[in-house]
Amino acid sequence: MGSEQIRRWESGALAHAVTDPFGLGPVPWLRGSETYFDDTGHVVPWYVDTEAPQPAAGGSRIPAPRSTPRTRPRTDPGPRSADDVHRQIKGFTSTGAAAPGDSIDFHVTVDPPQEFSVDIYRIGHYGGDGASKITTSPRLSGIVQPPPLTADRTVSCHHWWLSWRLQIPSYWNVGAYVAVLTTLDGYRSHVPFTVRDHQTADLLLLLPDITWQAYNLYPEDGHTGASLYHAWDKDGRLLGEADAATTVSFDRPYAGAGLPLHVGHAYDFIRWAERYGYDLAYADARDLHAGRVDPTRYRGLVFPGHDEYWSPQMRRTTELAREHGTSLVFLSANTMYWQVELGPSPSGVADRLLTCRKRRGPGKPVLWREIDRPEQQLIGIQYAGRVPEPHPLIVRNADHWLWEATGAHDGDEVEGMVAGEADRYFPRTPLPEHQDRILLAHSPYPDSEGVLRHQETSLYRAPSGALVFASGTFAWSPALDRPGHVDPRVQRATANLLDRICKHD
Template sequence: MDVGEVRRWESGALAHGVSDPFGQGPLPWLTGEPQYPGDDGRVVPWYVDLAASNGRAPRKPHLPGPRTADDVRRQIKGFATQAAAAPGEAIDFRITVDPPQEFTVDVYRIGHYGGDGAAQVTASPRLSGIAQPAPLVAGRTVSCHHWWQSWRLHIPPYWKTGAYVAVLTTADGYRSHVPFTVRDLEAPADLLLLLPDITWQAYNLYPEDGRTGASLYHAWDDEGRLLGEQEAAATVSFDRPYAGAGLPLHIGHAYDFVRFAERYGYDLAYADSRDLHAGRIDPDRYRALVFPGHDEYWSRPMRESAERAREGGTSLVFLSANTMYWQVELAPAADGGPDRLLTCRKRRGEGGQGEAAKGRTALWRDQGEPEQTLIGVQYAGRVPQPAPLVVRNADHWLWEATGATEGTEIPGLVAGEADRYFPRTPLPDTIERILLAHSPYEGTDGRRCHQETSLYRAPSGAYVFASGTFAWSPALDRPGHVDPRVQRATANLLDRICKRD
């Protein structure tokens, strides 16, 4: 198979890129030369030919920079059997390497490290890689739960909680990634950041090989052509790598907020969507739950947990759009691992009719529970070309010290997908409610549409903010997209929630 054919399989990511102009975002850990322990215990660059240096100063690397592994040749691919763990616990990685050879794992923590965006916290020794069996396929569901364990990461007790990435690199220079979370759900914090791993998995087309891979959006026909949602998987597994470079398609949105919040010293805790689903989160420990990225797929326990948080006085901050659109179910994997299978019945006729269909996965709004009753606005549609966000109610405290006035246009801030207020849809109970942007844009069908940014206060005193656009988090700390007005408005919101002086 030649390079041209390999590139053909990138169509899955490209299809999603139409609705997400920000995607995975920058990979800050690629800016430096990775270091590894040599055979004599000294730290050396991996790509230096030590034998050829004859003990002298190492010469320049004899191989080019790392190349991204693909899902056709599977040079190196892997996943974590647990997406999150606490300091003192362990995370197991299952990794395939083809051809079999040595590889290493470098672990980075996302944050604001002098502007670098990530810091390396540990590295594995050189590990012996094997070519794992082909993925198992049942209908459209693809799983690699039968792969052998390749490496166990013991998380030291002193590690900070946060968003982490394991970078897998083969001896011949191929690279892939595995994201995971280090959490401590016992420690209180001002803000709990929830990484949307359920939505990430919904979009995962692994293996993006033109043959067996499937997501909740796409699958392949017998000729390697990409099929749409009507032929996609109804159930996908967490027991598999992410397609392509090994990072979820929308992960950059979350990382943008992480860098911003850590740069300005907010007191953060970390968890993922499945923690919210499983009831592991006590919202009373936090002043707000923050949903920083594209978070489209919610289970009923997730929604009920968020509603309880709001009713108990914990604020909710939604920094994207198209949130809580599809209702999903989680189930154990074949080996009993909890919450390893994700099901969403999108096609009409699935799940029965009438009372028999109640509680089955579908659009939340079709279940009689529109997302607007929690979020304050709801999904309106895709934004084909970025448009300005138009400020409304500029005298509100959210826009204080931003320099924004009534009608100020913030270029490109309405992008990807947009939310708005639906007048015929019920609203949540509020003691105050305001729309802070009303932004026209041209929809996919050429019609005039609009986006809205919402803030309301629940009877409990909790604030619920919804940016209503994909572009809000990237404006906080994405190179080339930063907007000081959005940074200040977000700080105004978080400071008020955290009751900062």
């Protein structure tokens, strides 16, 4: 297939990315002794921001593709991003988060067959590098795995052979990790995974792997791939939500360069929080669903990125944590919008299939607000809609302790902070029980039809004493540590919040 067709098929990722003006964010393994060039021969910066957003039909702006930067011309032997058409190298893990002492199984396809290696990076501040290389695999033998299996638009690679088993040493730190797969001839792809343990910490960071999978369109080949949002018809045309999958599998690579859409939001928070020494534990959304973590052991739960898809078990566990006195920090928008079910893979492995019927098929509606359990009853605000262009966040109640030492005053504008998607308070929707409650921003913006709407940032204290904060915008985490998006007022406000949650008596 020609490169023009590949770019056309990547429109599936771009269609999702309309709601996220921030793109992938820093990719630290592009930094260092390796040199990357774009198509004009210029050096590509280590953070991914090589193209300005392009206008799309209807006037919205579509960010650059969510892959690594455009790399060397094909005649150059340096690293290049693999794609879903040629599948030069693609992989996934058949386990979720794992603890030190456990193992993680990698299933990798390499076409043409050749040796490949795996570099393991841990995301963190690391003196501004953004990640640190932890280990490198030996040279591994790559094979062409069978094509993905499909049934009713569900795409699965659970039948792929095991390629490499990583035994996690007992001394590894918990955290967010990325495996960088590189072929002998220089093609590269990525596999994210999480290392968790059961040690108590001040804050438990929950990575939204369920939402990541909901948006995964692998393979973006114009033929096979499907997410909960898109699929293709027989002529290679991208179809919308009405024709998308209702069940997607975790047993497949992520589309494009192998990193999930919106993953950068979580990494932004991690780099900032580790820089300032916050005591973090790590888990993913499926750990919360399956009861593998006890949230009541932590002073706060942090949901750092786009976390749209929640199972009933996730919600109940989070509600119990709040009732126990564990604070909740939601740093994005459109959180807990859809209710989902998790089921076993065809081989019987638990929680490898994600189902969300949306408004199709038998059964109840699966919007939480349509089953009399609106998200506002937990979060304090709820999803209001997309924000076509970034707009300022307008500070409200600047004398509150959250805004202390930020220099903010009522009515001040924090540029570009209302972006992607936005939440607000719905007056006719019940609020959670609370001792006190306050709105800390009220920000007008026009929607795609020019109708004036508004975003709000919320904080309330539950009867248990737990604080529940909701930023109400996609832009909060990028403002902490994203090149070109950092805002010191947001950094200080976030520190005020976490310091109060983590305060040791």
